[in-house]
Amino acid sequence: MNRAVLDVSELPDFAFHHRNIVWWGTMGMIVIExxxxxxxxxxxxxxxxxxxxxxxxxxxxxxxxxxxNTLILLASTVPNHLTKRAAEHLDLRKxxxxxxxxxxxxxxxxxxxxxxxxSLNVWFDENAYGSVVWTLLGFHTxxxxxxFVDSCVLLALLFIGPIEESHxxxxxxxxxxxxFVVLSWIPIYAVIYIAPRxx
Amino acid sequence: xxxxxxxxxPREVDPASPREPDPRLDPLILERESRLLATTWADPKGxxxxxxxxxxxxxxxRFIATAFVYFTFGGILAAIMRLQLSRPENHIVTADLYNxxxxxxxxxxxxxxxxxxxxxxxxYFVPLMIGARAIAFPRLVAFGYWMFLFAGIFLYAFFxxxxxxxxxxxxxPPLAGPEYGAGKRADIWAQLITFTETSGLVVAVxxxxxxxxxxxxxxxxxxxxxxxxxxxxxxxxTVFSMxxxxxxxxxxxxxxxxxTHFYNYAEGxxxxxxxxxxxxxxxPEVYIIFLPAQGMMSTMLATFSRxxxxxxxxxxxxxxxxxxxxxxxxxxxxxxxGLPQLGQSFFTASSIMIVVPTGVQFFCWIATxxxxxxxxxxxxxxxxxxxxVFLVGGLTGVMLAAVPLDLxxxxxxxxxxHFHYVxxxxxxxxxxxxxxxxxxxxxxxxxxxxxxxxxxxxxxxxFNLTFFPQHILGLMGMPRRIYTYQPETGWGGLNLLxxxxxxxxxxxxxxxxxxxxxxxxxxxxxxxxxxxxxxLEWATSSPPPAYNFLPALTVSGRDPLWEHPESQPVxxxxxxxxxxxxxxxVMDAEPDHRKVFPEPSIWPxxxxxxxxxxxxxxxxxPWGLIWGSIPITIALIGWAWPRGRGKKPSELDAxxxxxxxxxxxxxx
Numbered sequence: 001m002n003r004a005v006l007d008v009s010e011l012p013d014f015a016f017h018h019r020n021i022v023w024w025g026t027m028g029m030i031v032i033e034x035x036x037x038x039x040x041x042x043x044x045x046x047x048x049x050x051x052x053x054x055x056x057x058x059x060x061x062x063x064x065x066x067x068x069n070t071l072i073l074l075a076s077t078v079p080n081h082l083t084k085r086a087a088e089h090l091d092l093r094k095x096x097x098x099x100x101x102x103x104x105x106x107x108x109x110x111x112x113x114x115x116x117x118x119s120l121n122v123w124f125d126e127n128a129y130g131s132v133v134w135t136l137l138g139f140h141t142x143x144x145x146x147x148f149v150d151s152c153v154l155l156a157l158l159f160i161g162p163i164e165e166s167h168x169x170x171x172x173x174x175x176x177x178x179x180f181v182v183l184s185w186i187p188i189y190a191v192i193y194i195a196p197r198x199x
Numbered sequence: 200x201x202x203x204x205x206x207x208x209p210r211e212v213d214p215a216s217p218r219e220p221d222p223r224l225d226p227l228i229l230e231r232e233s234r235l236l237a238t239t240w241a242d243p244k245g246x247x248x249x250x251x252x253x254x255x256x257x258x259x260x261r262f263i264a265t266a267f268v269y270f271t272f273g274g275i276l277a278a279i280m281r282l283q284l285s286r287p288e289n290h291i292v293t294a295d296l297y298n299x300x301x302x303x304x305x306x307x308x309x310x311x312x313x314x315x316x317x318x319x320x321x322x323y324f325v326p327l328m329i330g331a332r333a334i335a336f337p338r339l340v341a342f343g344y345w346m347f348l349f350a351g352i353f354l355y356a357f358f359x360x361x362x363x364x365x366x367x368x369x370x371x372p373p374l375a376g377p378e379y380g381a382g383k384r385a386d387i388w389a390q391l392i393t394f395t396e397t398s399g400l401v402v403a404v405x406x407x408x409x410x411x412x413x414x415x416x417x418x419x420x421x422x423x424x425x426x427x428x429x430x431x432x433x434x435x436x437t438v439f440s441m442x443x444x445x446x447x448x449x450x451x452x453x454x455x456x457x458x459t460h461f462y463n464y465a466e467g468x469x470x471x472x473x474x475x476x477x478x479x480x481x482x483p484e485v486y487i488i489f490l491p492a493q494g495m496m497s498t499m500l501a502t503f504s505r506x507x508x509x510x511x512x513x514x515x516x517x518x519x520x521x522x523x524x525x526x527x528x529x530x531x532x533x534x535x536x537g538l539p540q541l542g543q544s545f546f547t548a549s550s551i552m553i554v555v556p557t558g559v560q561f562f563c564w565i566a567t568x569x570x571x572x573x574x575x576x577x578x579x580x581x582x583x584x585x586x587x588v589f590l591v592g593g594l595t596g597v598m599l600a601a602v603p604l605d606l607x608x609x610x611x612x613x614x615x616x617h618f619h620y621v622x623x624x625x626x627x628x629x630x631x632x633x634x635x636x637x638x639x640x641x642x643x644x645x646x647x648x649x650x651x652x653x654x655x656x657x658x659x660x661x662f663n664l665t666f667f668p669q670h671i672l673g674l675m676g677m678p679r680r681i682y683t684y685q686p687e688t689g690w691g692g693l694n695l696l697x698x699x700x701x702x703x704x705x706x707x708x709x710x711x712x713x714x715x716x717x718x719x720x721x722x723x724x725x726x727x728x729x730x731x732x733x734x735l736e737w738a739t740s741s742p743p744p745a746y747n748f749l750p751a752l753t754v755s756g757r758d759p760l761w762e763h764p765e766s767q768p769v770x771x772x773x774x775x776x777x778x779x780x781x782x783x784x785v786m787d788a789e790p791d792h793r794k795v796f797p798e799p800s801i802w803p804x805x806x807x808x809x810x811x812x813x814x815x816x817x818x819x820x821p822w823g824l825i826w827g828s829i830p831i832t833i834a835l836i837g838w839a840w841p842r843g844r845g846k847k848p849s850e851l852d853a854x855x856x857x858x859x860x861x862x863x864x865x866x867x
Contacts, residue, residue, distance in 0.1 A: 003765075005221045006416055006753055008781055009772025012792045019791055021335050021412050021782060028404030028438060035442035039479075043446065043461070043472060051467050090860065092852040124459055128468035131459035135449075153836050162845030165860055 014166050016088050022166075026173045030180045033143065037184050040139060041191050044132045048195065055122065055129050060196035062119035069112045070189050073182045076105035080182075084175035087168040092158065095171055099155050102178070106148045113141055120192075133192055140188055143181050150174060223771045224750065233749050235775040240332075240745035243799050251799040254745055255334035258344050259323025260641065263634075265344075266316035269351050273307035276300050278705060281665075285698035287686040297682035298365035299384070303358055305368030306388065310395045311351050313626060314484065317491040318402045318437075320630075321430040324637065325406055327736035327743060328424045330415030330752045332773075332780045333796050335408035336401075338803045338838065343401040345807030350394035353815065357387045364388035367680065369477055370451070372462040372470045377455045386818050389452040393814055396441045403437035406430055413780060414788040415735065416753040416770065424734045424757075425508060428515050429494030432522045433487045440483035440526070447476035457821055471536060478529035486525040488622065490518055492629035493560055496582055499629075499636050500564050502732040503579040504571020507758050510563035517556035517563075524553045534602050535609045543602050550600035557593065561586075576730070577651035581632025584659050588628055592620030595670070610680075613673025619666045631658070631711065638718070639725030643741045646722060650714040657707030664700025668693045733758035751781065802838035809834045 017023055048054045079102040086094035117137065124134035154174055157163055222228065242252040252258060279300055283291045292300065326334045334340055357363060364384050366375040375385040410423070410431045423431075450461035451473060460466035462473050501508040508514060530538060530546040564586075573579070595617040599605050608614060638646045677690050684690055728737035737760055739748050751770035756762040770790075773779040778796040783789060813827025846854070854860050 003221070003224060004768035005224065005771045006768050006790065007772045008770055008790050008793060011772075011781075011790060014794065015782075015792045018785075019782070021408050021794065024408040024412060025336055025339075025404060028407060031438055032400055032404075032442055035439055036445055039443050039446040039476060043450070043476070046472050046475070047461075047467060047469065050469055056467050090855045092848060092855070125457065126460075127466040128460040128463065131450075131453065131461050131468070135453065135459070149832060153839065157841070158848060161847045161851075162841050163848055163851055164841065164845045165851070165855075167841075 014169060016169060016172055020169050020173075022169050022173050023176070026177055030177065034180070034184060036139070037136075037188065040132070040136050041187060044136060044191055044195070047128050047132055051129070055196045056127055058129070059121045061116075061121055061133070061193055063193055065112055065115040065119050066189060066193050069109055069116060070185065072105055072109050072112065073185055076102055076109070077179065077182055079105065080175050080178050084172050087171035087175070090165070090168050095168070096155070096158055099151065099158070099171065102175075103148070103151055103155065106144065106151070109144060110141075110148065113137075113144070136188055136192060140181075140185060143184075147174070147178055147181055151178075221771060224769070229749060232775045233744070233746075236746040236749060237744060239776060239778060242745070247801065248799070250804040251801045253337035253341050253797065253799045253803075255322050255326050255337060255340060256743060256745075256747075258337075258341050259319055262319030262322055262344050262347065263316060263641075265348055265351070266312050266319055269307055269311040270316070272351075272355065273304050273312060274705070274708065276304040276307070278701060280304065281698040281701040283682065284684075284694050286695060287684050287688070287691050289683055292682070294682040295365070298680075299358065299361075299363035301680055302364045302367055302370075302388070303354070306354065306364060306391060307351075308622075309368055309484065309488075310391060311347075311354070313488040313622065314399060314437075315347050315395070316630065317430075317433065317488060317626075318399060318406070320491065320633065320637075321406050321434075322402060323641070324736055325409055325427055325430050326413065327640075327739070327747060328427050328734050329410065329413065329418060330735045330738075330748060330754065331409060331413040332747050332751065333413075333778070334405055335413060336405045338797055338800055339401045340405045341800075342803035342807055343398040343405070345804050346394055346398040346401075346810065349807060349811040350391055350398065353394060353811065354387065354391045357383070362387055364391070369474075369481065371477075372451060372454065372473050373464075375451060376462055376470070377458075378463075380455070383818065386452060386455055389448040389455070390814050390818055392444055392448040394811070396445055397810065399437055400441055403434035403441075406434040407438070410434075411785045412782050414783050415751070416781070416783055416788055416790050418754045418783075419787045420785075421512075422754060422757045424494075425497040425511065425514055425518075426491070426494035426734075429490045429518055432518050433490050436483045436487050436490075436522050436525065440480040440487070442480075443476045444480035447473050447480070450476075452817075456818070471533075474533050474536065475529070478532045479526070481532065482529040483522075483525045485621070486521055489625045490521060492585075492626040492633075493518065493557075495629040495633040495636075496564060496585060497560075498732075498734065499578050499582045499632055500567050500571075501758075502636075502730050503574045503576065503582070504567050505574070505731075506567065506571045507733070507761075508563065509566035509570065510559075511757060514560055514563050517559045521553060521556045524549060524556070528553055531600055531605070534605045547600050547602055551597060554593065554597055561590075576635075577646070577648055577655060578632040578636035578730075580652065580655055581628050581635065584655065585624060585628045585632075588620060588624030588659075588662065591667075592617060592622075592624045596621060608673050610678055611673035612669040612677045612679055615679050616666045616669035616673060619669075623662060623666075631655075636730065637736075638715070639729050639741050640736055641742060642719060642722075643725050644718050644722030645725050645729060646714050646718045650710060650717070654707050654710040654714060657703055657710060659707075661700050661702070661704030661707050665697050665704055666700075668697050668700075672697070728760065733761040735759055738764065800838065802834060806831065806834040806838055 014020065079098045083095060083098040083102055086098055120133055120137070122130035122133060124130050151174055154170060157167065240254070242248065242254050242257055279292060280297070283289050283297060322334060322340055362383050364370060364387050366380060366385055366388065370385055370388045373379055375388070410427055453459040454461050454463065460468040462468045462470040464470070497508045497514055528546060528550045530542060531550045534543060599614070599617055635646055635651060638644070672690055672693050675690060677684065677688070725741040727740055735752060735754070738752060751773060753768050753770060755767060759767065770781060773781060773793060778798070779793050780796050782791050782794050784791050809830040813823060813831060816823025816827050
């Protein structure tokens with residue numbers, strides 16, 4: 001066969017960011033779950049628009065714990081960013097360090113989240129307002145817990161192995177997913193805590 | 200592109216430049232490589248191996264076969280309904296069972312057949328049509344298949360226990376809510392949605408990634424086969440529309456199981472919210488079913504007209520714009536709910552507007568036929584039948600977009616006739632043709648033309664006999680979803696005709712099935728490219744080997760097999776002893792890096808089992824969510840845990856520091 005060839009044997013074995021298909025998979029998850037958040041927010045605003053009083057016969061959620069948690073989440077982007085950068089430099093020690101710190105933020109966040117649920121001033125089966133607020137907060141919490149467990153497994157792997165170079169890509173994408181969890185919280189915070197105060 | 204600096208990237212391919220024959224293309228070397236590749240890419244054998252398959256062709260075949268089994272179930276239910284309605288005051292089934300049957304029929308056809316079968320064909324053919332060695336995220340796709348399989352088993356197991364859903368395939372509250380929908384039936388429907396959406400979403404993400412990142416070098420976005428464009432677009436539609444039904448059905452099941460009030464008027468909820476969210480998914484879903492069929496039409500018409508399809512760009516833009524407009528027409532399903540008139544006018548306008556891109560495609564196809572050298576094997580006959588049948592469905596669609604007419608015939612058989620003309624005409628006709636068309640690639644055998652013509656003729660006649668009179672019945676006032684009617688209504692004669700038509704249609708489908716069974720055993724052996732088609736799935740053997748292509752291909756046009764394929768460069772340098780796949784850039788498909796794909800694994804199956812257990816457990820206690828997530832977590836860890844390959848962290852770190860791990864281009 002006297003054919004021209006395209007020799008790919010010298011190409012690298014892995015790549016970061018959107019060049020890697022793992023990025024696309026993570027993005028797919030983010031788009032799907034982002035759309036679910038958007039739908040829940042739409043549901044919230046739809047129900048709000050139908051109700052003469054909002055919240056219907058309750059005090060709005062207490063600002064304290066939700067705001068504390070927002071600050072924790074925003075602060076967590078620093079170790080998260082450093083984890084991602086260390087992963088992109090294939091720096092195992094720094095990845096372990098910053099990922100452990102980022103997980104510490106996750107623990108703090110989950111503990112405060114319990115108080116957040118308590119300060120909603122409504123129970124999920126009282127009325128439609130309670131239902132949608134609880135679902136919105138619960139749905140976001142499910143994401144936090146999922147990413148937390150996912151990070152724990154990944155971190156354990158990084159300590160005990162076996163690992164490959166591609167695990168650095170996984171760490172970087174895990175960090176990107178955490179950004180999504182943080183960024184999606186901001187509109188949810190606005191809906192849960194601010195929307196009931198500005199009607 | 201500065202990030203390419205320092206890498207000896209082979210980007211330009213010049214087929215004209217004279218070269219020494221590459222030693223790696225020596226027939227003996229290729230022969231050895233193909234044996235090695237066959238071992239590397241083989242799925243495991245044996246009973247347990249069967250649950251570990253990850254080859255997109257194996258998964259795709261199962262997916263297609265399973266969808267057709269569910270299609271058969273749905274068809275049997277339809278036959279029972281037609282028997283029941285064949286004459287007035289018939290009592291073959293009770294009203295209660297009839298409610299379950301029409302709900303099961305619609306749910307099956309929409310969620311277990313029409314959407315999955317399109318995604319399934321994508322799983323099988325998209326990687327082949329873009330010259331890829333595998334589908335992206337093969338284990339996730341396997342997981343998607345198992346969830347789909349369990350979805351059907353779940354639904355039919357409960358149906359056989361007399362707990363089949365009975366509120367129609369869109370299960371509106373308050374009828375399906377806790378006040379009126381006592382028992383478990385509506386819960387089964389809501390949880391079936393959870394099953395199928397899990398499956399659909401993961402497959403959609405895998406398809407998007409495959410199309411964007413695994414194309415053969417040279418297959419720029421403007422050279423992708425139209426069927427692949429269609430699958431890409433519907434995957435995006437799936438990703439953006441299915442979350443709406445996730446939230447809708449979650450709200451329903453929460454209302455029913457834990458006492459929330461999303462759809463309860465008394466406590467500030469609103470059942471119309473369900474309708475909005477359901478149809479925000481439900482109408483795009485129609486296009487998720489219809490656009491792949493349009494892609495099949497373009498594919499088959501090009502092949503059998505012996506010319507590239509007329510107006511490639513216009514067709515692709517039509518597909519994309521249909522997808523966008525498709526998200527803005529959902530309210531036309533809700534004209535009878537008393538929405539503000541301005542809203543109704545807007546949705547009338549958008550519903551009429553969506554006809555335009557479909558019309559563009561119609562005229563492109565007519566131009567293709569007009570200027571082509573035509574052949575008329577069975578797949579082409581299906582494509583031509585589509586024109587007639589879908590045109591009728593499309594025209595009644597324009598009629599129904601007008602609010603006054605919609606209000607007049609709402610919930611009558613006119614609507615039933617309309618959407619069967621659209622869905623069967625628009626999707627099932629092209630689909631059955633495409634199965635004929637791709638059967639040689641799927642199985643290595645040709646379907647019989649003679650039997651195929653007979654099946655099509657009966658199916659076509661039976662279909663029109665079944666559904667055309669339903670327009671008239673609808674205009675006469677016969678509502679849908681009634682289990683029987685009085686003789687004085689005067690609907691008996693036409694209903695008998697409809698039922699006879701359904702019988703003829705069934706015979707046609709049985710002959711189609713007979714053709715498949717007989718041809719699987721005794722059909723003529725298929726050549727690599729029996730139809731002399733232009734797309735890459737025909738560049739490999741029938742059926743394709745586990746590794747799809749050897750040598751891997753490059754392309755320089757839209758119709759690679761009609762454009763001197765023998766002078767086109769081929770890809771060398773992918774390792775044969777591991778699952779190497781070439782990853783390319785999104786826009787122009789320049790080679791980027793090689794990625795080692797995952798080995799077969801039983802964990803997707805185990806994960807699907809644990810997820811199914813959790814889904815079913817939550818129907819009976821909210822604690823199912825908590826306890827059920829523990830086995831899922833274990834299964835996912837088992838899935839992700841590296842086996843075989845990998846080093847101790849300290850060793851890897853030492854390698855990196857010593858520079859033995861290949862230096863990477865950093866992301867800017």
